[in-house]
Amino acid sequence: MKLEKLKTTILILLVLVSIVLTTRIWLDISIEGIFIMPKDNVIKEEKKDVEFDSLAFIKPEKMIINNNGKHTLLFNDSEKGALYNRILEEGMAFLGNLFSSKESMSYDILPIENLNKIRQGSNVEIILPFSFDVDILASILGFDKTDWIDIKGVDSIIMSFDSNLHYILDKKEGSLYEFNPIDLKSNMKFLLDMINKFETYSYVFLNELDSEKFSDDVFIPAYSSSFKLPRVSVTSEIQDKDLKDIAASFLNIEAGSLRSIVEPNGTVIYSDGSEKGMKINKDGLIEYVSYTSGIILKKSILSINDLVDIATGFIEDHLGFPYDTYISSIEKTDNDGCIIKYNYRYEGLPIINDNLGLKDLVEIEIAEGKVKKYKRLIRHIKETGELKDIKNPLSIIDILYKRLHDKNMNLDEIKIMDAYLAYMEFDTEKDIFMLPVWVLDVITYEGNRGKYIMNAETGVILSEPY
């Protein structure tokens, strides 16, 4: 009799378990109106309001594919750009999922030393151009606030290809956050299969060979054959444009009402006669300034996302963004505003301009809800069809060491912090052109940091900090 009762109890328990599990399955494969209520329209409207335009400008400094020991860099180029952007979308989806709730996401905090071990697995590492303040990142992703106050900065996001493990690297705190978001359905495995269909170069972290001379950001390709990059020709964005029309659009007045002065070096200064002015350099550098005071807003009204949106809207209306623009830094200012800097890339390689000393090619300052300053130097880039042979990065490092040796500098007191390819602009009397260059970011024992820029084809040093 007792046995029968026990059997009945077990049977009831099993039935209950099956009901719970079946409900879970139904909720996972939800059909509105059967197991769950139709979604509230208010929520739908809120989702519509989330502005993702600013999100398009969050792009990595480097996207490293770690594939069972083989490391490679993925660029936003014409060949693999679609894959690059799909991976980026997955990364942003993870961050969105993370910021939307803290309670439902379990996590572990690992020491930063685990990074090398994680890099030996199968995953993608999205290294951001700067350490994003977690509030700023959440705001750009459309969240008013986030409960993730432990994470101070997001330096990189790591997403596994063969599991649901995700990581956030916070260099400020020296922590690596490990998440296993079970609700997040990702296509990472499929994306890895797609990447494997391309011929990719193996990269080596040089700090694994000599950690005294190289930082953990020095990541160079191992070329088996000669590597080539296209030679490009460029034109200034103001070429063949009427400067008066540009100024009128910026100052928001009729072209006939503009006041202008031409300086001896060819720079034209325009003014609306009261609050706004701008300078157009003959090299194409545009600088705008506004002295109008905006409506005094309460401190809490404008979020960083709002400020980024104001900047995005203004730039879109005033000459627009070049292809593959990304935010290279966001600095909060004292007057509840911020300075947002943008850069852009060509075929995945950053564009640098050494002539005018402009580090970031688009810079905008917002204060009191208005654009106060705006500066840009943009080129229209065209391939010439000619390919340039690119020197092996180890040869470039040798050239640097020779140069430093010639300057009587002790090589043991020099550390290379980063090494990457870029396009660098040169202006001549007649033309503007861009060369592929190697950039070596170097720091001395005394803490002097600077960039050596070398012609990637010849190895000639084009710019040196000391």
Add this chain to the structure above:
Amino acid sequence: MVNNKGFVKILIIVLVLSMIILPLISAVVSADDDNKIVFNFLEDTEDILEPKIFYNKDITITGRALENTTININKYWYRLPRKKSIISKEKSQEPDYDLGKWIFSCGFSEIVGASQIFIVPVRINMGKYKIEVTAINNNGEITKEIVVEYNDKEQINKEFRTRIFGDLDLNIE
């Protein structure tokens, strides 16, 4: 015909064993986590390195040597002995590595610069390969070598799954 209780028992045993055995086998047939082989000619290390198995076809030969050292890298692949007769085939299905030959596949040469680092990418396929690295400078000549093998991770997992579950019939009626 196996009764229901017997079938359930067998199913549980198979599932439990597979959960224990699969990770164990995977651990035994482990490959190297990294895809690079480091030859350090700045320090006194073994001339014959421990054999390595890779899950990746693209491996990187790297290492350190004094400036102006010439590094010669030779890759050899292992040719299995030709099967002579049907009888010998029946004797063993396993390759006998003692009877085969190392065949020169390709070579690379580099001169080490001031960084004292060399990096050369090499591609391997299924089977055994030998990588021989010789460093030549004013101090003399040192040769180091390693035997490497490429294993397809997906193929291994597929093979185990087939072997363990291949004969399992879950045709519950």
